[in-house]
Amino acid sequence: MEQSTTPPVKAGIQIMSPAHTRNTSTASSDTAYTTDTAYTADTVYTTDEEKRLHHGLQGSVSSIDKGKRESYSSVSSDLEAQNAEIDDYAQKRFGFIRYTALNVYRRLFSIAFIGNAIAFIILMVKGTAPLDLVNAAAVNLAVCGLCRHPLVVNSLFLTFGAVPRSAPMRLRRLACKIFHLGGVHSGAGVASCVWYIGFAGLYTYHFTPSPVSIAVLALIYFVLALLLAIIAVAHPAFRAKHHDYFELTHRFSNWAILALFWILIFLLGAQELAGLSSFLIHLPAFWILILLTAATIHPWLLLRRVPVKAEPLSPHAVRLHFSHATVRFGQGISVARHPLGDWHSFASFTDQFDAEETKFSCLVSKAGDWTRQAIAQPPTVLWKRGVPTYGFGYVFRMFERIIVVTTGSGIGPCLSFIEDPRRPNMRVVWQTKSPLKTYGQRTLDLVKRMDEEPVVIDTSVSGRVDMLPVVLKLYKEFGADAVCVISNPKMTKSLVYSLETRGIAAYGPIFDS
Structure with a gap:
């Protein structure tokens, strides 16, 4: 095969294509999407579909890092049709009731409230x-x-x-x-x-x-x-x-x-x-x-005014570095510009791998007035209160193998996994717009510490992709125990529901309490 003048896709990049050989092993993190083939201008494609899919994926990879062409996976919207065949899970009976009207949150609410209501009625009747x-x-x-x-x-x-x-x-x-x-x-x-x-x-x-x-x-x-x-x-x-x-x-x-x-x-x-x-x-x-x-x-x-080192990443995101405390895996902090104003909680991750002069960071992207101001006018000091608190991600250390699914700045909470020596083996699926441009090479490097070949879906190239087929295929081939979803409320609820009704252990943050 002749060498093309166009830089080839680097070996090791995961390209999801129907013509690539599937790896039947479920125990290895090198899943079915890897290929060692460097396509050139003279490459012969077996079908028009393969040619169209490959060129779409190659463009996505280029958008992640045009210079280095790092080994981050990219996905085209054609994947939705390609992976549809993997959805062969039987739907659970009464899944809609169990995972919506009677989800664990509502069951706990009902136990707490109905138990009190019964006692209240008995006491009022008896006097x-x-x-x-x-x-x-x-x-x-x-x-x-x-x-x-x-x-x-x-x-x-x-x-x-x-x-x-x-x-x-x-x-x-x-x-x-x-x-x-x-x-x-x-x-x-x-x-x-x-x-x-x-x-x-x-x-x-x-x-x-x-x-x-x-x-x-x-x-x-x-x-x-x-x-x-x-x-x-x-x-x-x-x-x-x-x-x-x-x-x-x-x-x-x-x-x-x-x-x-x-x-x-x-x-x-x-x-x-x-x-x-x-x-x-x-x-x-x-x-x-x-x-x-x-x-x-x-x-x-424990209210304190602490220094903050802001690292602007793009017009859409900023990374805030702190040195006032040491934060463990799975913990987050609450910060505010004024102690009596609105407080915002952020998941944290260690700085030991790329910013050793500080102790931990929080990733902030545009999601409201406070975050917009933090990006436009990065703070030099913020108020903190209480102690760092464990959150949603901490419990995943009880699993051997997990799939981490996230969108946008949801990658911030996921990055806390990098400092846990007992973290499970994991694969990462991250859908976001222009990841390199928005979050920077350092963030992408940290993502690779969790998964050497993360599936990064650049929506500026592929458009929004239905995550369910991608996750189902990766879940089956990786042999995962559970799926961790960190996204906006609508997508988190939708994806967790779709996975749970298929009998897959899936979890996402609760937004209602």
Whole structure:
């Protein structure tokens, strides 16, 4: 074969083409897409389809790195038809109900809420004292709040993430669902409001006018209004459109409820004949309130203004480097420009491989006002609070082999895998627009640390590709245990649902809690 004057595609680049030989091994990371053939202008194609597919793929590879032609896989939109044959998985019976209406998040919500609802109805029918309803409301508020405390979250992830790879697959698949604990948070939160409404109704029914009781009644309904406001803005439809209002309403309403609850129980105690001290000591809600107050204050005691080294990547992305702490695999941080403003959480990854002067980084791309400002006017300092918190990706260390699927800046959370010595063997599928231009060569080099031959789909060349056929083929040939999906809410839910209904262990971040 004559040497072409056009630079050939470098050997080792994965080209998904129907004419290439399939590797039947499922144990090797060198999957069916590899080829050692360097195509030239004189190459003879067996079919028009192969010629069209190859030229489309070669253009995609060039767009990733025109100079070096690094060995990153690229995919054409023709892959959708090519890989359709791989979708031979049987659909699970009742899959739609199990993985939508009754997904793990909603099941946890239902258990938390329905269990409380049954107890509430029984107590109201049998008759109960108003303070019993206060105690029940306080217990649920404690569960709701602690489900979001960094120390509790870290403890849960460390516990469930410690399930060994030798454990039965069913147990590992279940333990991996720990990130759905937001269902408990939401269910207990709504249940606390139901208990509190019962308390407000009973107190109003037995109301006897006096200066103290009038003040108590006013506080009761003020707190109720705040509880209802928190629940209203937490609805996914509102939260998605007005996230800043959701966050500010949640934070300041929680603070106000704590303060008003303290006043409320002291006023209630002032009406007791046994005296205030005896009343408080024997009231469970008093001790729960102490716990909730401490849990609320704790993260703010760790509030710090920390330096940031911004590395602009493109008009669409920036990498923020930090040195104030050491962050472990799977952890993320919350940062803000102003401590009382809106806080944003980002997954982190180590800097030890390409920026040793700092400790860890966060990848930020355009997704809202805050991120746009961070790109246009990179910060030199930011506020941080609390401690780094484990997140969605940590539990994947219990699997031997996984497929990581992501789009755009979702590659940032995925990069945390590079620092884990116990990380599973993995293949990476990354669909994004102009990866080299948008995220830079250093980011692509870090991706190669996770997978030497990642499948990088450049949408500026191929257009958006249906990810499902690509993932199914890679899953089968790699012999993966699970699929990790990190993308926008719509794609994450769609792809995870499509995989789960085919019996594949698939997981994506929860956006509703």
